[in-house]
Amino acid sequence: MSSPTSLVRVTIVATAIGLIAAACSSGGSDSSSPSGASGSAAAPSGEITFLVSSTPTVDNLIKLIPDFTAQTGIKVNVANIDYDAMTQKETLDLRSKTGQYDAFWVEGTFLPRYVGQLNGLEPIAEYATSQGVDLPTSDLASTLVDNFSVDGTLYAMPFENTLMMSAVRDDIYQQGGLQPATTLPDYLSNVQALNDPPTVYGTEIMGQQGEPVFYEWVNWLWGEGGDLFDSAGTPTLDTPEAIKATDDLLTLAKSAPAGVANYSWDQAATSFATGQVSTAVLFSDQTPGLLDPSNSKVIGKWSYVPFPGDKATAFGGYAWAMNASSSNKPATLAFIKWATSAEVSKQLVPDGSSPPQTSVQTDATLQAKYPWLKAEAEASSRAIVPIKNTAYFDLVDALSTDLNAALTGSMTPDEAMADAQSKWEEILASQ
Amino acid sequence: MNQILKRGAPARSGRRSFVARHKEALSGLAFIAPAAGFLIIVMGYPIVYLVLHSFNKENFANPDAGATFIGLGNYASLLQNHEFWQSTRTTALIVVFAVALEFLLGLLLALLLQRVLAGRRVLIALMLIPSMMMPIAVGLMWRYMLDDTYGMVSYYLSRLGLTGTDGLVKGSILGTSHSALAAIVVTDVWEWTPFMALILLAGLQSLPTDPFEAAAVDGASLWQEFRHVTMPLLRPAVTVALLIRIADAMRILDIVFSMTNGGPANATQTTQLYTYRTGFEQFNIGLAFAQVVLVVSATIVVCALIFRQVAGDRVAR
Numbered sequence: 209m210s211s212p213t214s215l216v217r218v219t220i221v222a223t224a225i226g227l228i229a230a231a232c233s234s235g236g237s238d239s240s241s242p243s244g245a246s247g248s249a250a251a252p253s254g255e256i257t258f259l260v261s262s263t264p265t266v267d268n269l270i271k272l273i274p275d276f277t278a279q280t281g282i283k284v285n286v287a288n289i290d291y292d293a294m295t296q297k298e299t300l301d302l303r304s305k306t307g308q309y310d311a312f313w314v315e316g317t318f319l320p321r322y323v324g325q326l327n328g329l330e331p332i333a334e335y336a337t338s339q340g341v342d343l344p345t346s347d348l349a350s351t352l353v354d355n356f357s358v359d360g361t362l363y364a365m366p367f368e369n370t371l372m373m374s375a376v377r378d379d380i381y382q383q384g385g386l387q388p389a390t391t392l393p394d395y396l397s398n399v400q401a402l403n404d405p406p407t408v409y410g411t412e413i414m415g416q417q418g419e420p421v422f423y424e425w426v427n428w429l430w431g432e433g434g435d436l437f438d439s440a441g442t443p444t445l446d447t448p449e450a451i452k453a454t455d456d457l458l459t460l461a462k463s464a465p466a467g468v469a470n471y472s473w474d475q476a477a478t479s480f481a482t483g484q485v486s487t488a489v490l491f492s493d494q495t496p497g498l499l500d501p502s503n504s505k506v507i508g509k510w511s512y513v514p515f516p517g518d519k520a521t522a523f524g525g526y527a528w529a530m531n532a533s534s535s536n537k538p539a540t541l542a543f544i545k546w547a548t549s550a551e552v553s554k555q556l557v558p559d560g561s562s563p564p565q566t567s568v569q570t571d572a573t574l575q576a577k578y579p580w581l582k583a584e585a586e587a588s589s590r591a592i593v594p595i596k597n598t599a600y601f602d603l604v605d606a607l608s609t610d611l612n613a614a615l616t617g618s619m620t621p622d623e624a625m626a627d628a629q630s631k632w633e634e635i636l637a638s639q
Numbered sequence: 640m641n642q643i644l645k646r647g648a649p650a651r652s653g654r655r656s657f658v659a660r661h662k663e664a665l666s667g668l669a670f671i672a673p674a675a676g677f678l679i680i681v682m683g684y685p686i687v688y689l690v691l692h693s694f695n696k697e698n699f700a701n702p703d704a705g706a707t708f709i710g711l712g713n714y715a716s717l718l719q720n721h722e723f724w725q726s727t728r729t730t731a732l733i734v735v736f737a738v739a740l741e742f743l744l745g746l747l748l749a750l751l752l753q754r755v756l757a758g759r760r761v762l763i764a765l766m767l768i769p770s771m772m773m774p775i776a777v778g779l780m781w782r783y784m785l786d787d788t789y790g791m792v793s794y795y796l797s798r799l800g801l802t803g804t805d806g807l808v809k810g811s812i813l814g815t816s817h818s819a820l821a822a823i824v825v826t827d828v829w830e831w832t833p834f835m836a837l838i839l840l841a842g843l844q845s846l847p848t849d850p851f852e853a854a855a856v857d858g859a860s861l862w863q864e865f866r867h868v869t870m871p872l873l874r875p876a877v878t879v880a881l882l883i884r885i886a887d888a889m890r891i892l893d894i895v896f897s898m899t900n901g902g903p904a905n906a907t908q909t910t911q912l913y914t915y916r917t918g919f920e921q922f923n924i925g926l927a928f929a930q931v932v933l934v935v936s937a938t939i940v941v942c943a944l945i946f947r948q949v950a951g952d953r954v955a956r
Contacts (some may be wrong), residue, residue, distance in 0.1 A: 321700050325698075325701040415814070417901065418900070436782050465788055466803075467788070467813060467814045468811045479788065484788060499680065550737060602921065609904055612903050616814060616903040618816060618906075
């Protein structure tokens with residue numbers, strides 16, 4: 209049995225060790241309790257790790273990180289991996305609550321899973337408020353905020369827009385005496401008129417099974433006056449508008465390179481950048497590839513125009529989310545605030561980044577210098593997220609398989625849409 | 640009492656004699672027990688875990704929903720699932736055509752290499768390069784070679800009139816169901832034929848010379864020698880080569896993933912890709928585990944049948 213004296217000695221030694229350990233620990237800015245730190249005067253510090261998948265804009269942001277470290281002293285480790293591997297690691301980390309990564313690069317489509325099912329993301333706006341940090345959410349379009357919110361709570365700060373717009377070759381349109389289309393029939397007739405293979409194709413489409421063909425098609429669905437669901441939330445894929453939209457894709461494919469049924473966004477952007485096609489619907493995050501002299505043969509020869517009609521166009525966008533299990537939330541918040549600031553966005557714009565901030569999109573000086581920003585600002589005003597549902601991937605997989613089957617001729621548009629309708633009804637009924 | 644002793648005595652003596660008689664075997668067992676126990680834990684635990692969870696309705700990304708025991712529900716659901724059967728059919732087609740072609744070409748290469756004396760080692764080293772490459776890199780390489788716009792292979796196929804509006808393949812190679820499947824078979828054959836050839840060459844070089852000398856004395860033609868001497872003697876090597884390649888081809892994923900990602904319209908989606916999607920995109924772990932159990936069981940059955948069939952009576956005994 210220990211004597212009282214030895215107990216006191218042990219207590220003193222343990223306390224001393226604890227104090228030394230606390231003094232030596234990096235960071236010193238814990239954050240397990242979001243509410244408790246608002247009064248803390250200590251600046252965020254330490255080390256954080258963020259998980260990301262490479263895009264030109266992300267790569268350019270990574271180059272700016274030394275500036276952030278110089279300003280704040282926060283060391284940032286970057287785990288830059290393949291997109292599929294990234295989403296798997298995010299899911300595994302959020303499920304296991306290990307906090308291996310402090311910040312994630314996310315798309316809105318994953319939020320129902322990350323928040324609704326895994327409950328793994330910190331509500332970033334609420335956390336920032338609790339820390340006395342002001343996040344510039346008022347500078348973001350409401351659709352962007354909605355995209356990264358669940359039940360009205362913002363979980364991720366938008367970093368880059370992915371708006372869908374028509375990219376046209378100004379020189380080819382000029383030679384052909386054509387104007388970029390403002391209606392869907394004109395769009396179809398333009399691409400047919402400009403189709404002159406193998407010199408140049410009228411268009412290309414993202415026909416690959418999965419998200420590519422779904423996003424390509426949904427703009428045509430809206431353009432034809434249809435929608436994915438009715439007001440009661442019932443799928444409306446077997447409507448005349450949906451069948452017409454599918455038929456439009458088949459018409460476009462006739463004026464496109466032979467392999468478009470297998471084209472993803474990368475191939476679509478590459479075929480436009482290499483001067484193979486006169487018209488394409490691209491995501492705005494593909495702009496850097498069109499501006500890169502080592503890849504693009506169309507520099508100075510193209511522009512973005514709004515997708516024909518005045519209907520909605522699809523968009524997604526990338527954002528930074530904070531892991532609720534992060535061991536250094538103040539430093540993570542500081543990084544996210546910096547990475548999503550208008551100042552950083554302005555530095556990324558010259559290389560083709562699609563800024564999420566309205567102030568940057570509509571900046572007259574920037575618009576004069578980088579004309580695609582004006583088209584992006586217009587596209588932002590009617591951009592909507594096609595589906596927000598935990599079954600998003602099942603729904604997209606089912607529909608895109610049928611769309612791809614229609615494109616490859618193994619189904620007619622009517623058959624494809626009837627099949628997709630029954631699959632969607634089944635998926636939604638099983639929820 | 641005496642009777643009891645008499646009855647008991649032989650029994651005790653029997654136990655002693657059993658230990659004495661099997662002392663060597665028992666001590667051997669004692670020595671391998673730690674390693675065997677380790678292997679059982681390392682290999683057995685994941686398999687038991689996998690099988691047990693295949694009876695659950697369980698989504699990894701939805702922990703709140705928990706795991707619900709549904710018995711054979713996942714298996715029943717799979718057997719009624721069109722996509723699962725379609726992917727099984729696709730896998731079977733790839734295995735049959737790819738392994739058959741690899742075997743025929745590999746055997747031909749092995750027979751040719753056996754007759755090459757100068758530079759054989761260099762040839763073998765060069766030949767093995769495809770098999771040394773990562774399958775995902777091989778898939779990407781072939782995807783670009785078959786690309787309609789930039790692909791060298793596509794270019795020559797269209798020049799030969801095999802692709803294009805009037806060709807055998809109307810659309811793009813990877814964008815048309817049958818040609819995409821054929822492209823995957825060709826890619827697999829390109830990568831694994833050298834491996835098959837190497838195993839068969841090793842088998843050919845280890846054959847005894849006496850039967851060939853006897854066949855020559857009897858005046859056997861080259862074909863008769865091949866049919867009645869070489870092939871029967873080569874059976875063990877053929878068995879090993881086929882078993883390895885069939886088991887491997889049934890697990891094909893990387894090449895498909897990088898070349899077509901299962902498209903167009905799921906025409907090239909294999910069981911492994913379907914399982915990957917179920918497990919790592921939908922995180923439907925219970926269903927994915929059931930798929931793994933079914934595919935592994937099918938692989939074992941197919942390999943056992945091939946083993947008995949190809950290895951012949953010697954193995955059956």
